Amino acid sequence: MNHLEHYTQKTCTAADAIALVRDGDTIIVPTGVGEPPALLTALSDQRRSLNGVVVSQILPLRKFDYFDETTLGHVRHSAYFFGGASRPGGQAGWIDFVPAYFSELPQLIERGLTPSDVVFSLASPMDEHGYFSLALAPDYTMAAVKKARVIVLEVNPNVPFAFGDCHVHISQVSALVESQDPLLEVGLPEIGPVQEAIGKYVADLIDDGSTLQIGYGGIPDAVVMQLKHKRDLGIHTEMIGDGILTLLEAGAVTNRKKTFMPGKMVATFGLGSQKLYRFMHRNPALEMHPVEFTNDPYIAARNDQLVAINATMQIDMLGQCGSESLGTRPYSGTGGQVDFVRAANRSRDGKAFIVLPSTAKGGSISRIVPTLTPGTHVTTSKNDINYVVTEYGVAQLRGKSAHQRCEALINIAHPDFRGELRDQARALKLR
Structure with missing residues (x-):
């Protein structure tokens, strides 16, 4: 039986594909745009006929x-x-x-520490060799493909066929569902004067020839907008978005000076516009890989001058970052922040930036605090922190004492809070 015959044999409706799910199964769904809407709509419609089914995913959209x-x-x-x-x-x-850690999710799946019974994923059309591309998010999904009992792909002609380790063969697939809806688009975040000021501070510290990891958000994108004049930048990141596309179009990204995989951009998921998704299609300059490759600190650090740019919500006077919760209330997750902070710290001449506005709630509270709000989930630790940037400047903390860190952070806090922070620091014996 040839590939096309296999394809025809395995094609069914989304409603029929749900019959492959058993009670108690865990369904693995890719990051963001990689989620398959027809399959998840059918699962929703039939949910009352199932029992004990779990859907595991990063960043549902x-x-x-x-x-x-x-x-x-x-x-x-x-x-x-x-x-x-x-x-x-x-x-x-x-x-x-x-x-x-984002980088370790595949390991959890491979070792059976988190279940993977079924995979639901968007995929590109099949190529002449019988392969589909999970270009939008190979992330932890490729590990799940190797482990799962059932693999169901939602094939959509708008999904790019990317290069890298992101391919699934027709022989691995249990069922195929076809759809044609436009891919979900995620625009660039709004950039205001605070984000722009932070972006300038960071951009001034990025040298030509650096390799970038850029997180999602207004501040990382504000940095990107101020890098258009740089030369020979490279990309090794978890997310490829329209900000990186802007740098490519400006000629700032060439990937020529990368010391690991020169000439290639590397990412594990795409999140952006239709223009981005078209750019990803069969582009020899881009490879999409599983997250245990892109985010492994030992692998990413093989890039000299690796620059990691990530955001946090609160930081204490020792440099502990609460990036994923508001006190006890979860907000996001660990993601790849620590992966890339550690990678940049290991990289020769690497720089890890944690960025945040100095205040929240209309300027009524300081994001730089003596101690994190009780119950806050610590993301980047005091031992990993390097550069911290607000709209008031840069604090370089790595290698500094507790007293030195405290003073540096107070100096980049909002002026309205510096006196209070100094009093609190004295009470904590940090001044």
Whole structure:
């Protein structure tokens, strides 16, 4: 039987594909745009016929009907990282989460520490050799493909066929569902004067020839917008988005000076516009790889001058970053922040930046605090922190004493809070 005959034999409706799911199964779904809408809609429609099914995913983008507190016994969500669709349920306590470094999720799946019975994923059309590309998010999904009993792909002609380790053969697939809907687009975040000021401080410290990891958010994108005049930048990141595309179009990214995989951009998921998805299609300058490759600190650090740019919500006077919760209330997740902070610290001449506005709630509270709000989930530790940047400047903390760190952070806090912070630091014996 040839590839096309296999394809025809395995094609079915989304509703029929749900029959392959058994009670008690865990369904692995890729990051963001890689989630298959037709399959997850069908799962939502049929959820009451199932029992004890779990959907595990990082960063869901659509709030499907299975996000339903009243049907938790049938199908429930388990978050590797909270997004807009899952955050309300996480904060209310009826959506659970799995704490983990993004880079280590495949290992958890491979070792059976987190279940993987079924994979639901968007995929490109099949090529002449019988392969589909999971270009939008190979992340932990490729590890799940190797482990799962059932693999169902939602084939959409708008999904790019990318190069790298992101391919699934027709022989591995249990069922295929076809769809043609446009891929979900995620625009660039809004950039205001605070983000722009932070971006300038960071950009001034990025040298020509650096390799970049850029997180999602207004501040990282504000940095990107101020790098267009740089030369021979490289990309080794978890997310490729429109900001990176802007740098390519400006000629700032060439990947020529990379010391690991020169000439190639490397990422594990795409999140952006239709223009980005078209750019990803059969582009020899881009490779999409599983997250245990892109985010492994030992691998990423093989890039000299690796620059990691990530955001946090709160930082204490020792440099501990609360990037994923508001006190005890979960907001996002660990993701790849620590992976790339550690990678940049290991990289020759690498620089890890943690960025944040100096205040929150309309300037009424300081984000630089004596101690983190009780219950805050610590993301980047005091031992890993390097550069911290607000709109008031840069504090370089790595190698500094507790007293030196405290003074440096107070100096980049909002002026309205510096006196109070100094008093609190004295009470903590940090001044």
